[in-house]
Amino acid sequence: xxxxxxxxxxxxxxxxxxxxxxxxxxxxxxxxxxxxxxxxxxxxxxxxxxxxxxxxxxxxxxxxxxxxxxxxxxxxxxxxxxxxxxxxxxxxxxxxxxxxxxxxxxxxxxxxxxxxxxxxxxxxxxxxxxxxxxxxxxxxxxxxxxxxxxxxxxxxxxxxxxxxxxxxxxxxxxxxxxxxxxxxxxxxxxxxxxxxxxxxxxxxxxxxxxxxxxxxxxxxxxxxxxxxxxxxxxxxxxxxxxxxxxxxxxxxxxxxxxxxxxxxxxxxxxxxxxxxxxxxxxxxxxxxxxxxxxxxxxxxxxxxxxxxxxxxxxxxxxxxxxxxxxxxxxxxxxxxxxxxxxxxxxxxxxxxxxxxxxxxxxxxxxxxxxxxxxxxxxxxxxxxxxxxxxxxxxxxxxxxxxxxxxxxxxxxxxxxxxxxxxxxxxxxxxxxxxxxxxxxxxxxxxxxxxxxxxxxxxxxxxxxxxxxxxxxxxxxxx
Ligand code: BG6
Numbered sequence: 327x328x329x330x331x332x333x334x335x336x337x338x339x340x341x342x343x344x345x346x347x348x349x350x351x352x353x354x355x356x357x358x359x360x361x362x363x364x365x366x367x368x369x370x371x372x373x374x375x376x377x378x379x380x381x382x383x384x385x386x387x388x389x390x391x392x393x394x395x396x397x398x399x400x401x402x403x404x405x406x407x408x409x410x411x412x413x414x415x416x417x418x419x420x421x422x423x424x425x426x427x428x429x430x431x432x433x434x435x436x437x438x439x440x441x442x443x444x445x446x447x448x449x450x451x452x453x454x455x456x457x458x459x460x461x462x463x464x465x466x467x468x469x470x471x472x473x474x475x476x477x478x479x480x481x482x483x484x485x486x487x488x489x490x491x492x493x494x495x496x497x498x499x500x501x502x503x504x505x506x507x508x509x510x511x512x513x514x515x516x517x518x519x520x521x522x523x524x525x526x527x528x529x530x531x532x533x534x535x536x537x538x539x540x541x542x543x544x545x546x547x548x549x550x551x552x553x554x555x556x557x558x559x560x561x562x563x564x565x566x567x568x569x570x571x572x573x574x575x576x577x578x579x580x581x582x583x584x585x586x587x588x589x590x591x592x593x594x595x596x597x598x599x600x601x602x603x604x605x606x607x608x609x610x611x612x613x614x615x616x617x618x619x620x621x622x623x624x625x626x627x628x629x630x631x632x633x634x635x636x637x638x639x640x641x642x643x644x645x646x647x648x649x650x651x652x653x654x655x656x657x658x659x660x661x662x663x664x665x666x667x668x669x670x671x672x673x674x675x676x677x678x679x680x681x682x683x684x685x686x687x688x689x690x691x692x693x694x695x696x697x698x699x700x701x702x703x704x705x706x707x708x709x710x711x712x713x714x715x716x717x718x719x720x721x722x723x724x725x726x727x728x729x730x731x732x733x734x735x736x737x738x739x740x741x742x743x744x745x746x747x748x749x750x751x752x753x754x755x756x757x758x759x760x761x762x763x764x765x766x767x768x769x770x771x772x773x774x775x776x777x778x779x780x781x782x783x784x785x786x787x788x789x790x791x792x793x794x795x796x797x798x799x800x801x802x803x804x
Pocket of ligand 1: 342345463507508566702749755756
């Protein structure tokens with residue numbers, strides 16, 4: 327069979343601390359913003375409501391992230407299953423609040439550090455390279471409530487201390503890192519990645535763009551610390567990429583697509599990879615009434631310490647139609663946009679578009695000429711196990727197969743792609759709906775939306791399929 331993927335290609339899977347670990351208040355961990363976000367389908371609208379202020383109200387809401395899938399206690403079993411699939415790498419995040427429970431302590435919590443020593447060592451013992459996200463949608467709650475989230479410049483110093491602590495502790499054994507998960511998602515939803523509420527500025531472009539600026543400075547500090555710790559370390563950015571189409575060839579739609587692609591897909595990476603604000607930023611800020619507080623030294627730091635690779639998530643494309651106000655909205659698509667008549671959608675309305683991934687890879691490589699790493703991709707679906715917990719998830723296999731084929735095509739186009747870590751390699755709590763029933767995994771976890779159940783792990787059909795994909799280095803996709 328013809329080899330379409332390079333030797334050393336990093337096949338693996340991805341999770342995030344707040345969606346798998348549980349144990350939200352164990353061993354000295356403090357609450358993070360996600361611990362204060364209710365579960366359920368209404369989750370994002372609750373967070374986006376004017377009164378929301380991160381108060382934990384257990385009488386009114388459920389908080390599935392508090393228990394997650396108990397990966398905190400069961401990580402050895404989970405990582406052994408990943409190893410059985412042949413993972414070359416495992417992308418996970420460190421919960422900042424296990425290391426600095428409120429974010430402002432001067433000394434780290436040793437129990438939290440010891441936990442990730444064990445997780446990392448378990449991966450390495452199985453020949454799996456850890457790929458660590460420093461911040462996956464979960465700043466310490468105290469930094470959100472007392473400081474107002476990332477719009478407050480003081481948060482940079484607290485992040486820097488956290489980044490230094492973990493990079494110094496683990497940098498000699500972990501080569502691949504990322505700074506902020508889906509940093510650009512704030513364009514549409516700043517509650518998770520910037521910890522802003524409506525009360526603290528989520529709807530105010532000034533707050534959002536200032537928060538981004540502070541994150542860019544913090545990201546460059548993390549790159550600096552990483553390279554000083556060990557020049558071998560590769561620090562990536564992480565963006566949410568949604569290939570954006572104009573609905574038709576009307577110039578208005580074409581222009582809107584260009585502008586949205588810049589403002590959403592490229593704005594953050596242009597700074598984190600390019601080391602400066604892009605040419606279109608000034609006009610964008612002006613149109614939104616934004617005046618940034620850029621301190622002396624910020625732009626020099628950003629220019630000097632750029633990321634080594636581009637990590638990105640890709641789930642779907644989005645389509646813009648600005649000329650027809652009655653055009654159907656794409657249901658469930660977090661990014662909004664119009665329904666694309668050429669695409670099928672998932673049970674949650676996310677439009678499935680493998681060709682869009684090939685376009686994404688080409689657009690990113692064309693612009694940045696940096697190695698790319700697909701660190702999230704996958705199909706959220708309802709799985710229906712029979713009485714023996716057999717799950718024939720052919721729909722998931724089909725989705726992944728088509729996206730892997732698109733990756734192979736993009737490699738032949740000439741892009742440089744380091745690896746692929748499908749999202750939620752083990753079932754976990756969904757980010758946008760805080761439920762278990764939206765499943766992505768190769769491994770089924772017997773828990774329902776209230777986190778009731780045995781918690782037992784079962785291999786789905788996709789488990790052995792992915793095992794074969796990895797063993798054949800992407801040649802055998804049957
Ligand atoms: C990405 C996030 O946006 O998409 C993950 O980085 C998230 O945290 C994933 O889980 C899938 O989204 P959802 O809402 O289906 O969990």
